[in-house]
Amino acid sequence: MKQTLVVGIVAAVLLLTGCENQELVTCREDNQLLKTQTASLREQLEQTRSTLQQKEAEIARIKTENTEMQQQAIESIMMMLKKEEERAKKLQATLTEKEDALKVEQRKNAALEQQVAALKQQVEGLKSDLATAERTLERLRSDLDKANQSIEALRSQAQQAAEPTQ
Structure with missing residues (x-):
């Protein structure tokens, strides 16, 4: 600012005096160029600030x-996670x-296996009883056959004894 003021005063003095100094002309041109560059730089600075504010707002x-989005x-x-936890609880309840049910079925199965084992023992006992009964039946048949033979022999003897008396 001071430079501009000094340059302005010098320029005014020179204009009033009417003296044209080449160095002064060059200084004026340089001054004008610097003013233009300063204005351009100020404009760029304002644009940069505006862009920076836009970028900050965008950020x-x-x-x-x-x-x-994170929220x-x-x-x-x-x-x-809640749904998965609920699903896991339901699956755990179903699994339990x-x-x-499997334990109940296993107990039932064990009871049935015990019943089957008891029935097998009964079947074996009945088979043994049946075999004994069959042997007894055979003996009784044999005894019956012997008794029948004895009866036949006695009948035959009785007929022979009755024939001489007739």
Whole structure:
């Protein structure tokens, strides 16, 4: 600012005096060029500041969106975990029910196996009794045959004894 003021005063003095100095002309041209460059740089600075503010606003928006997305992701994950936990609980309950039912069926199966074993023992006992009964029946048949033979022999003797008396 001071330079501009000094240059302006010098320029005014020179204009009033009417003296044309080549160095002064060059300084004026340089001064004009510097003013133009300064204005251009100020404009670039303002554009850069504006761009920076836009970028900062965009970064803030992206951060907000990112935070919202993270929150939604966390909520989604928590919801999925809750559902998975509920599913796991249901599966565990079903598994427990199935295990209990299996234990009941295993106990029933063991009881039936015991019954089958007892029935097999009874069958073996009955087979033994049947074999004994068959042997007894054979003996009785044999005794019956002998008794029948004895009866026949006695009849035959009785007929022979009755024939001489007739």
